[in-house]
Amino acid sequence: MKVVSTNIGESVTINYHGKIEKTGMYKYAVDQAIFLGKNDVVNDSVMDRKYHGGADKACYWYSEAQYDFWKEKFPDLDWDYGMFGENLSISDLDEGNIKIGDVFRIGNAKVQVTQPRQPCYKLNYRFNCDSMVRQFIDAGFPGVYIRVLEEGEVNKGDELILLERREESLSIREVYYLLYEASKDQLKLEKALADPALAASCKRDLKK
Secondary structure: OEEEEEEEEOOEEEEEOOEEEEEOOOEEEEOOOEEEOOOOEOOOOOOOOOOOOOHHHOEEEEEHHHHHHHHHHOOOOOOOOOOOOOOEEEOOOOOOOOEOOOEEEEOOEEEEEEEEOOOOOHHHHHHOOOOHHHHHHHHOOOOEEEEEEEOEEEOOOOEEEEEEOOOOOOEHHHHHHHHHOOOOOHHHHHHHHOOOOOOHHHHHHHHO
């Protein structure tokens, strides 16, 4: 896996069915390195810190390999990296092969995988489609949130080097299915809730 694009967003005001608010979801590719800080990407816009940013969601990755899948569904959109609000577009990212707690070196930062992305209605607005959140959930390609263990710069072309893996942990996709499947695998649910690396907010949602 390597970084295909580094993406930064600015605050954008949206009106979604009469609800007006600001969002930092609109991210666009930049030609320079981005700096991964402990709570967010430096100079990136993070508006709703109840659900975005913070120690467990300091940076969001999405798979470059999934862009073709979505382009076929939304051919009329103006496509560029950052469409899913990701700070890093990553080649060959497979949520089934990335585990909660995996530690990577990326650029000169050291990071740990914390949880899958849980989409909100702003994704509907971004794609001008009221069913996009449902489609995103059903597709099973959530992307990855990470915490930053060591701050540092990340450039386009940087490789992701796996430093540590806890084989007993669930994969990102397994946790994603636990969040959205009506019938839960109780053994996997217990394993997820006991995992110290899983983001606290994700654990709260699993407990619901």
